Amino acid sequence: MLRFFLSVVAALSCWIASVAAFGLVVSGNSFIVTTDGGLVFTVESTSGDITSMKFNGIETQSNNGKRSQISSGIGASCSWVQGGNEDNYIIITCTTSTLTQYYVARRNDPAIHMGTFTTVEFTVGEFCFIARLSTATLPNGFPVSNIVGGTAIEGTDVYLVSGQTRTKFYSSRQFLDDQVHGVTGSNVAAWMIIPGTGYESSSGDMFMRDINNQNSDDQELYFYMNSGHTQTEAFRQGFHGPYVLCLPPTARGRVIGKASNFRAAFSTLISIGWSNSAAEYWVRTDTSGNYVSPFMKPGTHTMTTMFADVSDLMYEVELAVGSTTVTVSAGGATTANIASSLKVRVACGLSILSTADGITPLGANST
Numbered sequence: 001m002l003r004f005f006l007s008v009v010a011a012l013s014c015w016i017a018s019v020a021a022f023g024l025v026v027s028g029n030s031f032i033v034t035t036d037g038g039l040v041f042t043v044e045s046t047s048g049d050i051t052s053m054k055f056n057g058i059e060t061q062s063n064n065g066k067r068s069q070i071s072s073g074i075g076a077s078c079s080w081v082q083g084g085n086e087d088n089y090i091i092i093t094c095t096t097s098t099l100t101q102y103y104v105a106r107r108n109d110p111a112i113h114m115g116t117f118t119t120v121e122f123t124v125g126e127f128c129f130i131a132r133l134s135t136a137t138l139p140n141g142f143p144v145s146n147i148v149g150g151t152a153i154e155g156t157d158v159y160l161v162s163g164q165t166r167t168k169f170y171s172s173r174q175f176l177d178d179q180v181h182g183v184t185g186s187n188v189a190a191w192m193i194i195p196g197t198g199y200e201s202s203s204g205d206m207f208m209r210d211i212n213n214q215n216s217d218d219q220e221l222y223f224y225m226n227s228g229h230t231q232t233e234a235f236r237q238g239f240h241g242p243y244v245l246c247l248p249p250t251a252r253g254r255v256i257g258k259a260s261n262f263r264a265a266f267s268t269l270i271s272i273g274w275s276n277s278a279a280e281y282w283v284r285t286d287t288s289g290n291y292v293s294p295f296m297k298p299g300t301h302t303m304t305t306m307f308a309d310v311s312d313l314m315y316e317v318e319l320a321v322g323s324t325t326v327t328v329s330a331g332g333a334t335t336a337n338i339a340s341s342l343k344v345r346v347a348c349g350l351s352i353l354s355t356a357d358g359i360t361p362l363g364a365n366s367t
Contacts, residue, residue, distance in 0.1 A: 022107040024080055024090050031080055031092055039110035039247055048076035048094030048101050050131075055110060055247045058188050062132040062218045068245075070116065070129055074099055102241075115241035116225065127226040127235075128211070131190065131245050133219040138185040144170035146215040168214035169229075175199050176206035182246075183219050187331065192223050193244035201236045202226060221245070252295040253328040255303070259289035261340040262321070272338065274301040274326070298330045303338060 022036035030051070031043045042052040049067035053060045061068065076094035083089060092103040098120045104113035114129065121127070135148075145168045150159030158167045173181070179198075182191030192212070202208065203226050210224035225240040259270050267287040274281045276299055285291040303326045321342040326334060 022088070022090075022105075024082065024105075031078065033090060033092075033105045035105050035107065035110055037108045037110035039112075041105075041112055043078060043092050043094070043103055045078040048074055048078055050103075050112070053112075053133075053247065055188050058137060060133050060137050060188060060190060060247060063134050063136065064132075064217055066132040066218055068129075068131040068133075070099070070101060071122065071126055074101065076101060111244055111246045114243055114245065115239060117239045118237045120237065121226065121235045126224065126228070127240075128222050128224040129243065129245075131192070131221040133183065133190055133221060135215060135217070135219045137188060138183045138190055138219045139215075140185065141183040141215045141219055141221075142171040142213045145211075145213050148215060168211045168220075171212040171214070172209035173212065174207050174209050175202065175204070178209070178212070181212045181221070183213065183215075183221055188247060190221055191244075191246040192221055193246050194223060195242060195244075198241055198243050201238050201240045203235050204230070204232050208232070253298055253330055254295055254333045255293040255326055255328060255336050256333050257291060257335055257337040259285050259291065259322070259338050259340070262289065262342070273304045274328075275304075276301050296328050298328050300325055300327045303336060 021034065023034055025032045025034075026045075029044055029046045031045055032040065033042070034040050038056045040052075040054045041050060043049070044051050044067075047067075047069070049069040051061065051067055053068070067073070074094070074096050076096050076099070078092055078094040080090060080092045083091075086107075088107040090105040092105075094101040094103070098118060099122065100117040102113075102115045102117075104115075106113065116129070118127075144166055147159040147161060147166050147168075150161035150166060152158070153160050153165070157169065158165060160166075171181075172178075178194065180191055180193050182189055184190075202224075208230070210227055210229060211222050213222065214220045223243045226235045255274065259272060262270055267289075270285045270289060272283055272285060272291050272293070274293065274296060281294050281296050281301075283291050283293055302323065304320050304323045319342075321340040322338050324336070324338055326336040328334060
């Protein structure tokens, strides 16, 4: 997986076939970084462009000669250093007179952590990082921004495809809800990850949105920092990020489904958990009970639904109200719905909650 993160900045480059351990090899103008986590990526030292990203030997970079870079390229000069505890980090620093781009590699982490520092507004096109990836390797992006086989009907941004209007602008999400977006293929995926502080130097507010993806000759994955598409305030300078381009293995799977039969009063407090001897996971549902699990290790998991109730800030009760088993398959998504087995009885003003595990009193006049 590829991630951009700025806890450290590092430059590491290395061919997966020739260098197995964490480190950086200089080959001409190339910094070749081996993460020892399945990812090997190459940064050109005379431009700051990423020219290759291989995950477990699979090349994900565009096969049309295009590069992953800030906008259309910044023509930077790059240096690198390795350090940190047990030399576990590599920082590549690429500089121009007004911009510094950081690439960080961390041992055993199949990700590229990134950050961008500016002193003036970017002048080469829109201010964004674009991962230009192979459509053949990563064919599955946002359907609404897949313009393959389409005809341009408005400039070069809006296309007609099989009777549908498609454009890269349709891939946008409000920054408030846009922490992860990505594209997938067979046995490989690429995700752009933006943590809570990743938007702090962007312009607009939480409801601002911009392009995330376009699939044409290349599968393009974006992180927009500033743009003039719908500018609502002055551009901010300083550090933009951290942001992460992540290529996780698809040797994991997910569970998708819906919880039901819970009491409406607890619709914001329903959670689903999965566990076996090797791992445990959990997620909250939405108020209708819908959920998507984290990526989990393959295997059979016990699946439990719970609610948490805080009453008058005096006590908290956490109660399992449903249970089943589900099998998670690598690279796939399993559908599994779950229903609460909770029953409520009222006796002498005392509400009693009954489950398959027994009877639990919660308190007088509870509903």
